[in-house]
Amino acid sequence: MRKKLTVIPERCSGCRVCELVCAISHAGVNNPKKANIRVISLYPHPVIKMPVVCDQCKKPKCRDACPTDAIVITDGVVTILEDRCISCHACVSACPIGAIFVHEDIETPFKCDMCGGKPKCVAACPKKAILYVPEHTLGQAHRLASALQYANMQEVEYYEHGVKKKLRYAEIETGGTRGDSK
Amino acid sequence: MNIKGGYFMKVLHVDLTECKTHVEEVDEEFALKYIGGRGWGARLVWENMKEDTDPLTPENIIVIAPGPLSGLYLPSSGKTSFCSISPTTGIYGDSNIGGMFGVELRQAGFDAVVIKGKAPELSYLWIDDDDVQLKSAGKYAGMGSIETEHLLREDLGDETVKVATIGPAGEKLARMACITADWGRNAGRTGMGAVLGSKNLKAIAIRGTKDLPVADLPRLTLASDKAYRKLSGHNLFEFWQRQGLMSVIDYANTAGIIPVHNFKDTHFEEADKINGDVMELEYKIGDTACFGCPMACGNVNLVKDGKYAGTVIEGPEYETAAMFGSNVGISDFAAILRANYLCDEYGIDTITAGSLISVMIEAYEKDLVTLEELDGMALTWGDDESIMEMIRKIAFREGVGDTLAEGAYGVIKRWPQLAPIINHVKGLDQSAYDARVAMTMALGYATSDIGAHHARAWPIAKELEMGANWNLNDKAELVIYHQTVRPLFDMLGVCRLPWIELGFDENTYAEFFSATIGIEFTLEELLKLSNDVYNLTRAINIRLGLVRDDDRPPDRVFNDPIKTGPHAGKVLNRDEFKEILDIYYQRRGWDMDGIPTDETLKASGLEDAIEYMVPKRKVK
Numbered sequence: 001m002r003k004k005l006t007v008i009p010e011r012c013s014g015c016r017v018c019e020l021v022c023a024i025s026h027a028g029v030n031n032p033k034k035a036n037i038r039v040i041s042l043y044p045h046p047v048i049k050m051p052v053v054c055d056q057c058k059k060p061k062c063r064d065a066c067p068t069d070a071i072v073i074t075d076g077v078v079t080i081l082e083d084r085c086i087s088c089h090a091c092v093s094a095c096p097i098g099a100i101f102v103h104e105d106i107e108t109p110f111k112c113d114m115c116g117g118k119p120k121c122v123a124a125c126p127k128k129a130i131l132y133v134p135e136h137t138l139g140q141a142h143r144l145a146s147a148l149q150y151a152n153m154q155e156v157e158y159y160e161h162g163v164k165k166k167l168r169y170a171e172i173e174t175g176g177t178r179g180d181s182k
Numbered sequence: 183m184n185i186k187g188g189y190f191m192k193v194l195h196v197d198l199t200e201c202k203t204h205v206e207e208v209d210e211e212f213a214l215k216y217i218g219g220r221g222w223g224a225r226l227v228w229e230n231m232k233e234d235t236d237p238l239t240p241e242n243i244i245v246i247a248p249g250p251l252s253g254l255y256l257p258s259s260g261k262t263s264f265c266s267i268s269p270t271t272g273i274y275g276d277s278n279i280g281g282m283f284g285v286e287l288r289q290a291g292f293d294a295v296v297i298k299g300k301a302p303e304l305s306y307l308w309i310d311d312d313d314v315q316l317k318s319a320g321k322y323a324g325m326g327s328i329e330t331e332h333l334l335r336e337d338l339g340d341e342t343v344k345v346a347t348i349g350p351a352g353e354k355l356a357r358m359a360c361i362t363a364d365w366g367r368n369a370g371r372t373g374m375g376a377v378l379g380s381k382n383l384k385a386i387a388i389r390g391t392k393d394l395p396v397a398d399l400p401r402l403t404l405a406s407d408k409a410y411r412k413l414s415g416h417n418l419f420e421f422w423q424r425q426g427l428m429s430v431i432d433y434a435n436t437a438g439i440i441p442v443h444n445f446k447d448t449h450f451e452e453a454d455k456i457n458g459d460v461m462e463l464e465y466k467i468g469d470t471a472c473f474g475c476p477m478a479c480g481n482v483n484l485v486k487d488g489k490y491a492g493t494v495i496e497g498p499e500y501e502t503a504a505m506f507g508s509n510v511g512i513s514d515f516a517a518i519l520r521a522n523y524l525c526d527e528y529g530i531d532t533i534t535a536g537s538l539i540s541v542m543i544e545a546y547e548k549d550l551v552t553l554e555e556l557d558g559m560a561l562t563w564g565d566d567e568s569i570m571e572m573i574r575k576i577a578f579r580e581g582v583g584d585t586l587a588e589g590a591y592g593v594i595k596r597w598p599q600l601a602p603i604i605n606h607v608k609g610l611d612q613s614a615y616d617a618r619v620a621m622t623m624a625l626g627y628a629t630s631d632i633g634a635h636h637a638r639a640w641p642i643a644k645e646l647e648m649g650a651n652w653n654l655n656d657k658a659e660l661v662i663y664h665q666t667v668r669p670l671f672d673m674l675g676v677c678r679l680p681w682i683e684l685g686f687d688e689n690t691y692a693e694f695f696s697a698t699i700g701i702e703f704t705l706e707e708l709l710k711l712s713n714d715v716y717n718l719t720r721a722i723n724i725r726l727g728l729v730r731d732d733d734r735p736p737d738r739v740f741n742d743p744i745k746t747g748p749h750a751g752k753v754l755n756r757d758e759f760k761e762i763l764d765i766y767y768q769r770r771g772w773d774m775d776g777i778p779t780d781e782t783l784k785a786s787g788l789e790d791a792i793e794y795m796v797p798k799r800k801v802k
Contacts, residue, residue, distance in 0.1 A: 013468075
C-alpha cells in the first residue's frame with residue numbers, strides 16, 4: 001500500500017515544528033530555512049496557515065522541466081539525483097506548489113523524501129495538520145465536507161442542568177439535488 | 183570556559199543619529215553571566231545609563247534580545263525581550279514578544295540589537311542577514327501596525343520577512359505604546375513603542391538564513407522529542423490549543439480575582455458572555471502559535487455580524503478580554519475584539535489603556551472630572567462606542583486622550599484627585615488580577631522591577647489554593663521564587679507557559695541550555711544568575727531614584743473592600759504589608775530602604791554597582 005503526505009491547513013497553527021524536525025533530520029542543523037517543508041502564513045485577509053510539502057506527483061512537472069534528467073521517481077518518491085543536477089532551479093520554478101527549496105549553503109535544490117516511509121513532520125505536528133495516509137483515501141475530507149454540506153446541518157441550543165449546549169442535526173429536504181444545498 | 187553553541191557572540195549596534203551600524207563581539211564572561219534576553223538587555227541598559235537618562239531622548243538605548251534558546255527545536259522557543267528605560271515608569275522596563283521575530287534576528291546571525299540615537303527622519307531598519315540598512319519610512323508614517331507590517335512585506339517583496347513595528351501611538355510618544363510583530367503579537371508593557379517612536383524608528387524588518395549554533399544537537403533533540411511528547415500527552419493540552427489564555431476568564435471569575443469596573447469588584451455577572459467558550463463557539467476561525475510551540479495559545483477571531491462585522495484579530499487573551507471586558511463593563515465579545523483590534527493597530531498596550539479608560543469612567547461616575555474635561559463624552563460602564571473613541575483619542579493624543587497617553591503619572595499630575603482610584607505601581611497599571619485577595623500578589627506587584635505586571639510573579643493561584651493563613655515568611659519566599667524562576671524564561675528566550683500551564687519540569691531548561699552551549703549548568707545555577715539580574719534591575723532603579731515608598735501596591739488594595747463574590751469584604755492590611763515588605767527586603771539582601779547591600783551586590787557579581795547605591799528621590 002502506497003502512502004502520501006497531505007495537509008489540513010485549517011488545523012495548522014503556524015508553529016513551524018515540522019520545519020525544525022525536518023531540517024534537523026535532513027540537513028543536520030537547527031535551521032528551518034533548510035527544511036523540505038515550509039509553513040506559509042498569511043494574514044489578515046485571508047488568515048491562512050499552510051504547510052507546503054511535495055505531493056510526490058506521478059507525472060511531476062519538476063521532472064519534465066529538468067534539463068539533465070536529474071529528477072526520477074523511486075518507490076513513489078520524486079527524487080533529485082545530486083550528481084546529475086546542475087542546480088539551474090528549473091524544477092523550483094516548475095513545481096506548481098513551490099515544494100522544492102534552495103539555500104545558499106546547499107549546492108542543489110532539496111525536497112521532501114517522506115523520510116523513507118516514516119515522515120518526521122507527521123509525527124511531530126502538534127496540531128495533526130500533516131497526515132500520512134493511503135493514497136486511495138486522498139480527497140476523502142472533501143467528499144465528507146460535500147456530504148455534510150448536502151445534509152444542511154442545523155444547530156439547536158438547549159440547556160442541560162443549567163448549562164447551555166448545542167445539538168447539531170441534519171435537515172435534509174426531499175427531492176433536492178446536491179447543488180441545491182449550496 | 184568555552185562556549186560551543188547557543189550564541190553567535192555578536193551584537194548589532196545601531197546609531198540612528200549617525201546612521202551607522204557596527205557589530206561587536208561579545209565576550210564569554212558577559213554571555214554566561216547575563217545569559218541573554220532580559221539579562222543582556224538589563225546589563226546593556228545599566229552600562230549606558232546615567233542618573234538622569236530621560237527615556238524619550240536619543241541617549242536612552244533600547245535592546246532587542248532573544249535568548250540563547252530562541253529559535254531552537256524545543257517547546258515555545260520564540261521569545262524576544264525589548265529592554266530600555268521605560269517612558270511609562272521612568273525606571274527599568276522590559277517587555278517580551280512571542281511569534282517569529284526574534285528567531286529571524288538570530289537566523290540573521292545576531293544575538294541582540296542595541297539601538298541608540300534618533301534618526302533624522304522616520305525610518306525603518308532592514309536586516310537582511312549581514313546586510314543592514316536604515317531606510318526611509320516616510321511612506322508608513324501614521325500607519326497602523328498591522329497595515330505597516332503588511333505593506334513592508336509587500337515592498338520588500340517577501341511575505342516571509344519578519345517585522346516589528348509601532349503604530350501611530352508610538353510615533354506620537356504615547357507612554358503606553360507597544361511594539362507589534364507577527365500581526366498583533368505585542369511587547370505591550372512599559373511603553374517600548376514610545377522609545378522607538380522617540381528614535382524615529384517605525385519598524386525593524388528582518389530576514390535571516392543562518393544555522394543556529396547548537397553544541398550537541400543530538401542531545402538537544404533527544405531532550406526536546408521527550409519534551410514535546412510530554413506536553414502533548416497532558417490532559418489539558420487540546421483544551422489549551424482550543425482556548426489558550428481565554429480559559430482564564432472563567433477561572434478568574436470563579437476565583438473572584440477578575441477586575442470589574444476599574445478593580446472595584448472581582449466578580450462579573452456576565453462573565454459567561456466573554457469567556458473562552460463564547461470565543462471558541464462564536465468567533466474563533468483559527469489557531470496561531472509562536473515559533474516551535476505546540477500549545478498554540480493564539481486564537482484568531484472574526485466578528486461575523488453586527489456593527490463590528492469584519493473585525494479580524496489574533497486575540498484577545500485573558501488580560502485584554504478582562505481589561506476591555508469586565509473592567510470597563512463590556513459584556514459583548516465582539517466589542518472586546520474591536521477594542522483589541524484598535525489597540526493593536528494603533529499600537530497601544532491593552533492593559534494600560536483598559537485600566538486608564540476605566541479610571542476615567544469611574545472618575546466621571548464620581549464627579550471627579552467634568553464633562554468638558556472628557557471632551558463632552560459622558561462615559562459610562564459598558565458604553566462600547568465611547569470606549570472605542572477613547573482608545574483612538576489616546577493613540578492620536580486628542581483632547582483627554584493626550585493626558586491619558588501620558589500614563590498613570592500624567593493623569594495624576596493633571597487630576598491629583600484620581601490618585602486613589604488608579605491601580606498602578608511605579609506608574610505601570612496593574613494587570614488583570616485583583617490583589618486584595620492575596621498578599622503575595624500585592625507584594626509581587628509592589629516589588630516587580632517594571633511596575634504592576636504579573637510577568638515577574640503570579641503567586642495568586644497558589645495563595646488561593648493554600649488559603650490566606652500561612653505565614654508571611656513563606657509568602658515572601660514564594661514571591662521571590664516566582665521573581666527568580668519566571669524572568670529566567672525571558673533570559674533564555676523561551677515562553678514560560680509550558681511550565682506554568684502544563685506543569686512542564688523547569689529542570690529540563692537546564693538540560694536544554696547545557697546541550698545547546700556545551701557547558702553543564704544546573705537549574706540552581708541558572709536561578710542564581712536570574713536572581714543576580716533581579717539585583718541588577720533593582721540597582722538600575724535605585725540609581726534612577728526609586729525609594730521604598732515606590733514599592734507599594736495600589737491604594738485600592740487597602741482602602742476599598744471587595745463588594746461581591748467569594749471574597750466580598752476582603753481588603754489588605756497596610757501594617758501587614760509593611761511587615762511582609764520588611765521580610766521580603768531582608769530575604770533579598772536589601773536594606774530596609776530597599777537598597778541592595780554591598781554584600782548582596784558582591785554576591786551577584788555587581789561590585790561596580792555599589793558606588794551608585796545612594797538613596798535619592800526622583801521627582802515624578
